[in-house]
Amino acid sequence: MNRVTKLLGIKYPIISAAMSWVTSAKFVAAVSNAGGMGVLGPNAGQNNSARSLDEFVENVRSEIRKVRELTDRPFAVNYILPFDANGTSSFTNALFDVLVEENVKIVVVIGVIMHRNEIEKLKKHGFTVIYRPINPTVQNLIEAETAGVDALIVTGNEAGGHISQYEISLFTLVPQATDSLKIPVIAAGGVIDGRGVKAVMDLGAEGVYMGTRFVATHENPASDAAKQAILQVTSDEFLRLEGVNERTIPTIGGKRAFQLIKEGKHDEAGTYIKNGFKTGLLDGNLEVGTISISPSAGGIKEIKTCKQVIDEIVNAIS
Ligand SMILES: Cc1cc2nc3c(=O)[nH]c(=O)nc-3n(C[C@H](O)[C@H](O)[C@H](O)COP(=O)(O)O)c2cc1C
Structure with missing residues (x-):
């Protein structure tokens, strides 16, 4: 048990990343059922882009309900902040409404720019908020902490997907972040096994957020x-x-x-x-x-089940 497992109500502090197009209810439930926490990403479970905001909302709703049919363990949904500083987004607002309606408890919020009002709104409605700055720096992590988020995902530049504009590796960022923050840090970027998890925990992280390793699992919808x-x-x-x-x-x-x-x-x-x-x-x-x-x-040599990935990490760190 540590602060991340307590905060999220999960067994192991291992979270599968929100990844556009390559998450689904089946995949998320597999991670949560294995004792970690799955996160529904954008376009989760879909093969085509939503043609309207209404269709997008119904897709999200249906995938959340499918997760609940497959697991009673905690899971989260990716929440994307508006991209410009003063802007609001009809997409973000629609997502907020469906998450409240469906009684989702945990969100992984991402943003290029921190919107304090969005964080306050989520907290006021009782969400557990994990925040992942897309371009993380010690300064914007501190800013997020003061806005009231519950935990922070610190992403190193070796991560998959859209990467930070800064050339800061996980090894550089995590110790600086944990020295400067009071809330728990979850490390993301380049971690694929127990050795990596052990290393980031030695640097002060209390959880890990993994994308690439989980793409290469049987349950992941990637081709x-x-x-x-x-x-x-x-x-x-x-x-x-x-x-x-x-x-x-x-x-x-x-x-x-x-x-x-x-x-x-x-x-x-x-x-x-x-x-x-x-x-x-x-x-x-x-x-x-x-x-x-x-x-x-380059270090992934086998397609595994989500449970195998998680069990192997747990065995290596315990
Ligand atoms: C294919 C792919 C798509 C991604 N799309 C998103 C996304 O839509 N939202 C998000 O918050 N992060 C996204 N990410 C980033 C992940 O959430 C996570 O930070 C990253 O995968 C961690 O690094 P790793 O892949 O080395 O484990 C994506 C990552 C990958 C690999």
């Missing part, structure tokens, strides 16, 4: 082609897509995105990569799509 690419890639092969803050496995689609960046076509590459998340990872079309994950994939 078989993407999972095989993860097993085969080595860490030195990754392409760094400067200007759009992504890294990708060098599939044909990945190489094309890299070329666009080299030609200075960042906007075009950005659109390409946004589509690539779904096309590559979920649909398995590696000619067009990208596979944006952490270079730690």
Whole structure:
């Protein structure tokens, strides 16, 4: 037991990351049933983008209800703050309403900019709030703590998905964060096994938030082609897509995105990569799509069940 397991009501402080297109009720429930905590990400359980706000809301509602059919353990939903400083977002507001209606208890909030009013609103309605700054620094982590969040996810630049604009590794950030904060820190980025979890806990983290390792599980909705690419890639092969803050496995689609960046076509590459998340990872079309994950994939040699991943970590750290 530590502050994270107590806060969330879970057995082990191991959380599967919110990942666009590659989470689902089945996957989230598998992580929660294994004693960790699953998080429904954007587009969870879907194969197509919602065509309207209403459809988006019903998709989220239906996936939350499916999780509850599969587990009675705690789970969370990803909550995306508006991207501009003064803005509100109809998407964020709709998400808030459905989470209240469905009595969701825990949210993993992400943002480029901290919106204190959103945090206050979530806390007022009784949510447990875990906050993950997309571009974490010691300063913005402290700012989030003063806004009243319950725990912070500290993401190192070696993470998968959209990465921080700052070149700060997990090894650098976690000790500085834990020295400066009173609330618990959960480490994210490049952690794939018990050795990694042990290391971040030695640095002061009280939990781990893992994306890439959990993509390569049987229950994850990612395509078989993407999972095989993860097993085969080595860490030195990754392409760094400067200007759009992504890294990708060098599939044909990945190489094309890299070329666009080299030609200075960042906007075009950005659109390409946004589509690539779904096309590559979920649909398995590696000619067009990208596979944006952490270079730690070089150490992943086997597709496992979520329970195996969690049990092996627990055995290694206990
Ligand atoms: C394919 C993919 C998609 C992601 N999409 C999201 C997202 O939609 N929301 C979010 O909060 N984080 C997203 N992330 C980041 C993860 O939440 C997490 O911070 C990251 O996976 C941790 O690093 P790791 O992959 O090395 O374990 C994504 C990560 C991956 C690999």
